[in-house]
Amino acid sequence: MREVTVPLPHPLRSDAVDNRERIVRAARTLFATEGLDVPMREIARHAGVGPATLYRRFPTKRTLVCEVFAEEVRACHAVVAEGLADPDPWRGFRRVIEKTCELHIHSLGFTEAFMAAYPDAMDFAADRAQMLGSLAELARRAQRTGDLRPDFVPDDLILLLQAHRGLHATSTATRQAASRRFAALMIQSFQTSPERTPLPPAPRPAPPRNT
Structure with a gap:
């Protein structure tokens, strides 16, 4: 029998790895502050890569969301x-x-x-x-x-x-x-019978800015 070998996936080049990490960092920042409706193009811009590079690493927003979280x-x-x-x-x-x-x-x-x-x-x-x-x-x-x-x-x-x-x-x-x-x-x-323990302090609202 002839031995069948399966080619191993090529590891990403260092620049590709760097791009991927930048995309994930940018998506994490934007998802955290703006939610999941942020456009993919905005994520690419924030990461400093082109949209084609983003979609090459993450073909859909779903794959990016799952990776980020x-x-x-x-x-x-x-x-x-x-x-x-x-x-x-x-x-x-x-x-x-x-x-x-x-x-x-x-x-x-x-x-x-x-x-x-x-x-x-x-x-x-x-x-x-x-x-x-x-x-x-x-x-x-x-x-x-x-x-x-x-x-x-x-x-x-x-x-x-x-x-x-x-x-x-x-x-x-x-x-x-x-x-x-x-x-x-x-x-x-x-709680069935709430404990009367002190609550953590309430945050103080920020003072209004002078106009």
Whole structure:
């Protein structure tokens, strides 16, 4: 029998690797601040490459979105897995809410993709379904201990993220402060008998500019 060899894919040249990294960095920045509706041509311009180069590396926006947010998806899975592994279900549930808000405050685009608001990013549907299924199991455990209100459903997390998406501020520190307080308020609303612990401080609004 004649041995059949399959040619190995050629590694990308260093300039091609550099272009790819620049495209991903530019897309991550623009998706985070402007959401997923930003045009591909704007991403190419921001990356300093031509549209042909962008489409050669990422033929569709879907492939680019999945590449940009692969790390965030892994982080979300890790957050939920950590919550499930906690021997105290309520503490695990609470940490999932806190860390999920922390992840989503940094990127408007990731929130849109996670909530399936971007129809072409269907790869996120399976990840979202898996994470919501794991969250549902964690919620059932917290409900059995009597800490989580019995009428909580996993879709409440989507409602939470929809409301969380509305947090806007010019500075990152202000957005983060607002996110922490929002998460604390939501956690207390989910708890059967809310603890009267102090909330994180509310962010101060920026003073108006002099005209």
